[in-house]
Amino acid sequence: MPDANHDLADALGHLRHAAHELLAEPDPTGQALALASQILDIENLLEELDIEPAWVPAAETAAGSLATAGRLLGRRPDIVPSEVWPALQAILVEAGDRGHR
């Protein structure tokens, strides 16, 4: 299994793709903006651990990138700040509800 920093770096890379996807799409309701803001906050939390994002291939959708990030972070529950989990959970549900599952 890759080391913890590698997983977190990859997760951060996927989160960056997710935020980019959401901010780039048409957003008449403002929901994508709200989700992207929450993703940026999670990125910021991870950067507090001095994690440098990895350059990873983008998933087809923001929800896909988020799911991958969630899986990677889930491998390292001991390192990931506890504040990340409720935020990530809420984002995964909301992104899925927007039809990006």
Added chain:
Amino acid sequence: MATVNALLAALHDRTLELSAQPSTPSTTEISGLSRLFGNAIRILALIDPPPDVMTILQAMPKAEPAEEPVDSPITTIGYTLGVLADTLNANAETVRNTGHRDRVQLRSQVLATLHHVATVSLAAVPVDEAFSGPALIRDLADATNAASYVPRADLHEPIGLLSLGQSSGGLDQTVARWAETAIEILASQTRVTSYAFQRTAATIATICSTAAVALAEPPSERPFEGAASAALTKASQAWQRAADWPPEVRLGGRTTELRHRSQDLDQALATHRLGQPGAPSRQAAMRAALRAAEGVAACHKSALIQVINRRNLWISVEALGPTYLTHHPGASRSDWVPDPGTRAGEVLLDACTQAWTALATAVDRLNPSMAAVGAAESPGEAPRWETVSAPNRSRRPRSTTALTPPGRGIGR
């Protein structure tokens, strides 16, 4: 009066005291449980209470309060829950409009307290006593067990700062705190990060869209407000584009305080959106928020120009392609390097400039009403965030972190 966050902190401390006390509580002390449970019900009833816990609490036998005041952690916890219940019930609308995360956090803190109280009391409650209901207390300890593992955290504004005797409307203050922090960080060469640029742009977009909705609400809609609302929607979209940094570009570092302020403002704006449509105070608050957003926007643009001119952006080597690696054989695909002269900065600045122009246009459209409101609110006083000029950075020491190789830490 103490704020909700201060009360929750006190509740946490008193609960720790209770768990740490060497002896089990006396029967007299236990009589305070009735008040404690009653106050917990008043709080939980506001925030989607777990049905099993509510059933247990409501089934608890009522006890007569002790004749003399009893100084014990259980009594103190009961009183603290009482003040908390009073505060939350006095601001029930704000509590109802509070986001899911804060509601979960509040509920978890109350349930965690109940868990520890039940666990400690279980040892002290004599079997067959009238009040005891030991089976119920055991059930309560079990039903609240999971919540005792949730890490404690402060609630965001506005709920976290609610207190008795104060109004719940704190959007102005929340906006002012956000703007102050955002400007301070954007203006600092050593503290500014891609998060700061992206998050402030996203927040400005949210302010613009919230203001657009508020201004379009009847019955106060006037022709110029309709035009301003449409312009604000465009400004929101433009700032959303400005918040969109490509994943291959970054400017690392820590920006914790801005994250907290931004989250507080998100929450305050969400609460604001759920307020009474068309209320004059609601529109006035959004005009003030727009003035603050203008100030942050000006600082955002000048800070971005500085960062780009100094080539402080970092680019992923992987994204730079094989040509870069050919010319820089020492570089690794996983590295981040200072912008070697790509168009990344130009693209970011173009989006920022368009957003800045869109916001200025929207505010111009709104100006007749903003001027009128400003004059009515504070005659002779200029708007607080009218203009923020870029700080003179030429004499400041150059950022050392900006020159740190990416492999050694923060990749800026």
